[in-house]
Amino acid sequence: TVSRITCISIVGKQNNPLHIHIFPPPNTAQTDPDPSILLNYHFLTHTTLDVFALRLPQKTADQDFGLLYAVSEDLAAYGWLTNTGVKFVVFVSCVGVGGGIREGELKSVFKELQTAYIALVCNPFYDSDNLEKKPITSKKFISEVKRIGESWVPSSAV
Structure with a gap:
């Protein structure tokens, strides 16, 4: 079995x-x-915020936080912090994969997520005033997140 988001x-x-x-x-x-x-997953996402807070003094913005923590034997949380303070968290299932994924394998995922997020906030027709107050509803952004998650293949599976 291969890892998957x-x-x-x-x-x-x-x-x-x-x-x-x-x-x-x-x-x-x-x-x-x-x-x-x-x-x-809402709960698991909130638990990663403590790890971001603990590591923040040692990290610069727009950086890969790597493995935040292993949720279980077959699920791990990885994180990325943008220079604007937005956090991306990716949960990866490693069922049947010994040792999970290698450091940096999710970097392309985080870069694509950041590109999609930047396109969202730079869209003059998107209500950016409420961006930090309510969930993202942009169909284009949501479909891009779906595409990113479904298309990721770990390098060990290639």
């Missing part, structure tokens, strides 16, 4: 969740996620 979370600079996208296991119906799974 199970969830991508975007967290605002005020530590408020802006978007959480869950990726169901392969070969399952693409329906709305089970509310308990969504709630679980």
Whole structure:
């Protein structure tokens, strides 16, 4: 089995969740996620904020925080902080993969997420005044996050 992204979370600079996208296991119906799974990822995303806060004094902005923590034997959380204080958290399932993924394998994912986020906030028609106050609703941004999560393949699987 190869590693796969199970969830991508975007967290605002005020530590408020802006978007959480869950990726169901392969070969399952693409329906709305089970509310308990969504709630679980909300909780897991919030627990990563403590790790960001602890590491922040040693890090510069716009940086890969790497492995934030191992949630379980087969799930790990990785993080990235933008220079504006927005945090990207990617949860990776490593079922059947010994040792998880190598350092830096998610860098391309984080760069693509940052590019999509920049395109969102630079869009003159998007309500950026409420961007930090309420979840992201842009269909283009949401579809881009979905594409990024579904297309990622770890280098060990290539």
